[in-house]
Amino acid sequence: MAHSSELIADDIEAYLTSHQYKSLLRFITCGSVDDGKSTLIGRLLYESHLVFEDHLAALEADSAKVGTQGGDLDFALLLDGLSAEREQGITIDVAYRFFSTEKRKFIVADTPGHEQYTRNMVTGASTADVAVILIDARRGVLTQTRRHSYLVSLLGIRNVVVAINKMDLVDYSQDTFESIKAEYLEFADQIGLADADHIQFIPLSALKGDNVVESSGNTGWYDGPALMEFLETVEVDDDRVSAPLRMPVQWVNRPNLDFRGFSGQIVGGSVRPGDSVRILPAGTTSTVARIVTMDGDLDEAVTGQSVTITLTDEVDVSRGDIICAGDDPAEVADQFEAHVVWMHEDEMLPGRPYLMKIGARTVGLTIDDPKYRVDVNTLEQLAAGTLELNEIGVCNIALDRPIPFDPYPGLALGERNSGSPGNRETGGFVIIDKLTQNTVGAGLLHFALRRSHNIHWQDVRVDKDARSEMNSHRPGVVWMTGLSGSGKSTIANIVESKLHTMGVRTYLLDGDNVRHGLNRDLGFTDSDRVENIRRIAEVSGLMVDAGLVVLVSFISPFRAERQLARDRMADGEFIEVHVDTPLEIAEQRDPKGLYAKARSGDLSNFTGIDSPYEAPVSPDVHIETDSIEPEAAADMVIAALRARSIIT
Amino acid sequence: MPTGARLTHLQRLEAEAMQIMREAVSESDRPAMLYSIGKDSSVMLHLARKAFFPSIPPFPLVHVDTTWKFSQMYQFRDDTAREIGMDLIVHQNPECIEQGINPFDHGSAIHTDMWKTQGLKQAIDMNKFDLCFGGARRDEEKSRAKERIFSVRSPQHQWDPKRQRPELWNVYNGRRSPGETLRVFPISNWTELDVWQYVHLEQIPIVPLYLSAPRPVVERDGTWIMVDDDRFQLREGEVPETKSVRFRTLGCYPLSGAIESDATSLLDVVQEMLLATTSERQGRLIDTDSSASMEKKKQEGYF
Ligand SMILES: Nc1nc2c(ncn2[C@@H]2O[C@H](COP(=O)(O)OP(=O)(O)OP(=O)(O)O)[C@@H](O)[C@H]2O)c(=O)[nH]1
Numbered sequence: 001m002a003h004s005s006e007l008i009a010d011d012i013e014a015y016l017t018s019h020q021y022k023s024l025l026r027f028i029t030c031g032s033v034d035d036g037k038s039t040l041i042g043r044l045l046y047e048s049h050l051v052f053e054d055h056l057a058a059l060e061a062d063s064a065k066v067g068t069q070g071g072d073l074d075f076a077l078l079l080d081g082l083s084a085e086r087e088q089g090i091t092i093d094v095a096y097r098f099f100s101t102e103k104r105k106f107i108v109a110d111t112p113g114h115e116q117y118t119r120n121m122v123t124g125a126s127t128a129d130v131a132v133i134l135i136d137a138r139r140g141v142l143t144q145t146r147r148h149s150y151l152v153s154l155l156g157i158r159n160v161v162v163a164i165n166k167m168d169l170v171d172y173s174q175d176t177f178e179s180i181k182a183e184y185l186e187f188a189d190q191i192g193l194a195d196a197d198h199i200q201f202i203p204l205s206a207l208k209g210d211n212v213v214e215s216s217g218n219t220g221w222y223d224g225p226a227l228m229e230f231l232e233t234v235e236v237d238d239d240r241v242s243a244p245l246r247m248p249v250q251w252v253n254r255p256n257l258d259f260r261g262f263s264g265q266i267v268g269g270s271v272r273p274g275d276s277v278r279i280l281p282a283g284t285t286s287t288v289a290r291i292v293t294m295d296g297d298l299d300e301a302v303t304g305q306s307v308t309i310t311l312t313d314e315v316d317v318s319r320g321d322i323i324c325a326g327d328d329p330a331e332v333a334d335q336f337e338a339h340v341v342w343m344h345e346d347e348m349l350p351g352r353p354y355l356m357k358i359g360a361r362t363v364g365l366t367i368d369d370p371k372y373r374v375d376v377n378t379l380e381q382l383a384a385g386t387l388e389l390n391e392i393g394v395c396n397i398a399l400d401r402p403i404p405f406d407p408y409p410g411l412a413l414g415e416r417n418s419g420s421p422g423n424r425e426t427g428g429f430v431i432i433d434k435l436t437q438n439t440v441g442a443g444l445l446h447f448a449l450r451r452s453h454n455i456h457w458q459d460v461r462v463d464k465d466a467r468s469e470m471n472s473h474r475p476g477v478v479w480m481t482g483l484s485g486s487g488k489s490t491i492a493n494i495v496e497s498k499l500h501t502m503g504v505r506t507y508l509l510d511g512d513n514v515r516h517g518l519n520r521d522l523g524f525t526d527s528d529r530v531e532n533i534r535r536i537a538e539v540s541g542l543m544v545d546a547g548l549v550v551l552v553s554f555i556s557p558f559r560a561e562r563q564l565a566r567d568r569m570a571d572g573e574f575i576e577v578h579v580d581t582p583l584e585i586a587e588q589r590d591p592k593g594l595y596a597k598a599r600s601g602d603l604s605n606f607t608g609i610d611s612p613y614e615a616p617v618s619p620d621v622h623i624e625t626d627s628i629e630p631e632a633a634a635d636m637v638i639a640a641l642r643a644r645s646i647i648t
Numbered sequence: 649m650p651t652g653a654r655l656t657h658l659q660r661l662e663a664e665a666m667q668i669m670r671e672a673v674s675e676s677d678r679p680a681m682l683y684s685i686g687k688d689s690s691v692m693l694h695l696a697r698k699a700f701f702p703s704i705p706p707f708p709l710v711h712v713d714t715t716w717k718f719s720q721m722y723q724f725r726d727d728t729a730r731e732i733g734m735d736l737i738v739h740q741n742p743e744c745i746e747q748g749i750n751p752f753d754h755g756s757a758i759h760t761d762m763w764k765t766q767g768l769k770q771a772i773d774m775n776k777f778d779l780c781f782g783g784a785r786r787d788e789e790k791s792r793a794k795e796r797i798f799s800v801r802s803p804q805h806q807w808d809p810k811r812q813r814p815e816l817w818n819v820y821n822g823r824r825s826p827g828e829t830l831r832v833f834p835i836s837n838w839t840e841l842d843v844w845q846y847v848h849l850e851q852i853p854i855v856p857l858y859l860s861a862p863r864p865v866v867e868r869d870g871t872w873i874m875v876d877d878d879r880f881q882l883r884e885g886e887v888p889e890t891k892s893v894r895f896r897t898l899g900c901y902p903l904s905g906a907i908e909s910d911a912t913s914l915l916d917v918v919q920e921m922l923l924a925t926t927s928e929r930q931g932r933l934i935d936t937d938s939s940a941s942m943e944k945k946k947q948e949g950y951f
């Protein structure tokens with residue numbers, strides 16, 4: 001591997017010292033399919049003599065076997081490491097590559113151009129200091145070029161190279177270069193990229209090597225830097241260094257009773273012992289006592305360092321809290337406007353409960369209907385009821401508790417964040433699906449919604465309406481009546497899990513469960529049965545007051561008591577469901593063996609055998625279980641809830 | 649460090665690894681660190697001590713053993729765990745013990761699969777670990793270059809390269825569905841040079857086999873294999889000779905190729921490495937079958 005071979009051979013220590021103090025630059029290549037991203041990185045590695053002999057031998061063999069260059073070296077194969085990628089000649093997932101020159105050390109993420117794999121591009125872009133956007137000189141600015149540029153701008157990458165590639169195929173034409181540049185600049189202006197710290201256009205041939213490492217004689221009309229020169233010299237400012245202190249607490253460090261430290265990485269500003277700090281969201285203030293590391297205590301810790309801080313007071317600090325500069329703390333809120341990038345095949349469901357992970361904190365999240373979705377081609381704001389895979393939109397979001405945050409410093413966000421320098425570590429979040437635990441999206445916080453700032457709960461009369469306003473649905477009771485073994489619980493359980501995934505707050509009261517607790521003192525005489533139902537009706541009523549959708553699954557054999565329950569609720573809140581199974585069938589099923597006992601006389605007062613069941617005359621939902629599957633029955637109940645606008 | 653100072657790249661990598669480990673431990677119920685005794689494991693362990701200092705890292709070290717490691721490695725492993733005060737769990741696949749699986753009679757593929765791949769799955773299942781740290785680096789190999797830092801494995805321990813979770817900024821999703829486990833790679837972004845330089849700067853102890861010394865070896869398939877104990881099956885006419893050799897990677901001694909070298913100090917090693925023209929994994933006999941072989945192994949549950 002040819003670094004500076006002489007220095008290595010002569011004075012390895014001096015070489016290592018020079019290497020040790022190199023700065024690190026992270027960049028990505030992005031752009032449309034086949035624009036030459038992987039080829040470019042392969043070429044960079046090759047030209048920097050960073051490809052080992054054995055890798056080169058493998059590359060030659062691979063190029064002959066699956067290459068796209070008719071046996072010549074296909075540099076993309078140095079990057080496309082998955083077998084599916086090599087077979088299809090495309091990049092599917094980000095590849096990270098590492099190289100260093102005399103001046104800098106680089107981590108490069110080669111991202112896929114295919115729209116289908118946009119989420120992988122975003123993964124690579126989120127940590128980049130510089131984006132190299134490739135454009136095929138023959139094809140100019142394409143939809144994917146625009147999408148990636150928009151994402152680069154949105155994510156706040158402030159240094160951009162627009163590499164106009166495959167110049168070899170357009171005779172190194174300056175006109176082609178200039179017209180693509182003009183077209184791109186116009187778009188860049190609309191997405192805020194024109195405000196980037198640097199935007200450099202370079203005519204390039206990744207395949208032939210023009211302007212990759214050295215300036216090319218084929219483009220005499222171009223007097224800018226070659227790509228490598230730009231990457232080696234571009235000044236990258238990290239705004240976070242001069243921002244106010246932010247340290248999300250990842251782990252409370254308690255080796256023994258005498259030590260209580262807070263471990264985390266500083267993501268903004270710096271900190272010294274004696275500094276006053278504010279711990280959010282609680283808002284407690286304290287003073288930094290020590291900055292503890294295994295290499296000894298520090299006088300100061302700066303952005304990027306992972307440390308453990310102790311405080312002078314015994315304040316309550318837990319994982320997810322943010323230790324902030326005392327005089328410039330983050331904001332705290334629970335409702336926001338945010339950009340959302342959807343990253344899963346299953347579309348976003350407004351109102352469904354998701355999780356948000358931001359910093360070291362995970363909270364419950366629901367997303368409103370998008371205010372609009374962005375057409376990446378025209379930048380038009382389109383009406384949208386949801387976001388599908390790879391779509392980008394602006395939505396209001398609500399959390400189940402307040403969090404500290406800073407606005408995300410994305411360029412495409414323009415005016416939205418004026419006034420605050422922001423911080424990508426305390427303003428960027430991922431969205432996690434509660435059932436699969438997968439990461440399904442990402443978001444950038446813009447600002448807290450006024451209504452979230454203004455809520456002083458003392459001022460609000462908290463009643464049923466106020467409570468249910470916090471939900472995406474209204475309260476109500478689904479009352480399932482039917483013989484023992486008719487299938488009430490089965491259906492009720494399905495209904496509940498369906499409602500749950502829709503973001504509806506539910507509670508299931510089931511005969512068997514309640515009889516073990518609240519109604520432990522009641523038997524099965526008629527009067528006990530009445531009292532049983534009265535209590536259940538009361539409990540359901542309280543839960544409806546609390547804003548829930550209550551599912552009651554009780555034999556409840558008497559019409560009168562069911563009427564009593566209905567009267568306890570407001571109009572339209574009570575849905576009577578008759579789970580109708582003929583006695584013979586229920587008796588055949590006999591899941592708990594109760595009918596057998598009743599028949600043999602071991603059990604008395606058993607509904608249907610020696611105690612009456614009064615079927616509803618006109619139930620709101622009538623389910624005849626011998627002709628309807630439980631799934632379909634559950635859907636009938638859901639439909640009834642919809643018809644009454646309890647859920648949407 | 650003065651205000652506004654920039655961190656060097658090694659400081660950035662160190663801080664990143666510490667952040668990853670704290671995040672992983674916080675989101676896991678039963679974390680463990682896979683400890684292979686090599687230089688990457690040594691660096692990872694050192695970073696763990698830093699991440700949780702003054703606490704001792706709150707998880708055990710797990711060594712998936714094959715009984716065929718170099719004897720110096722076992723010595724080093726036991727000394728290290730004792731000095732740091734961490735629990736050490738050694739797992740040896742009982743089927744392998746029973747059947748006497750070894751690289752001489754069964755070949756490297758079966759040996760590696762049974763001892764390492766199956767052994768690892770057993771160790772994770774038996775101890776119910778839900779998250780394991782591993783010392784893999786992205787610069788080692790093309791399919792590693794594609795893997796996330798938090799990598800989800802199915803209940804059957806499989807890696808599905810097509811269904812990797814998006815991973816943005818330094819926000820890691822450590823959640824798992826029932827049966828799923830996570831592999832977490834805190835030194836993903838380190839290169840071989842970074843590792844050596846860090847070992848040098850931080851004076852991290854490493855197994856002496858990385859440094860050159862006279863050792864009994866025989867030549868096989870173009871590399872030197874060390875005759876570490878009397879289980880070595882010499883082929884006809886083979887006579888061990890003494891050569892000054894060192895190892896670039898350490899594994900089972902019959903499968904680890906040594907190179908002739910005069911590098912007796914760490915600096916010598918770094919110097920030789922930087923001037924070298926072949927990549928590190930070449931010394932590892934198990935990877936040479938085909939370009940896509942590592943991806944296949946990982947899908948089957950290899951670390
Ligand atoms: N003539 C010419 N061909 C090029 C150049 N750069 C790339 N190519 C060819 O264009 C094709 C696509 O190159 P890749 O590097 O795989 O493109 P990519 O942008 O990485 O593609 P995805 O990652 O799949 O989006 C290959 O056949 C390359 O050899 C160039 O500068 N000139």
Ligand SMILES: [Mg+2]
Pocket residue numbers: 037038039076090091110111112113
């Ligand atoms: Mg590619």
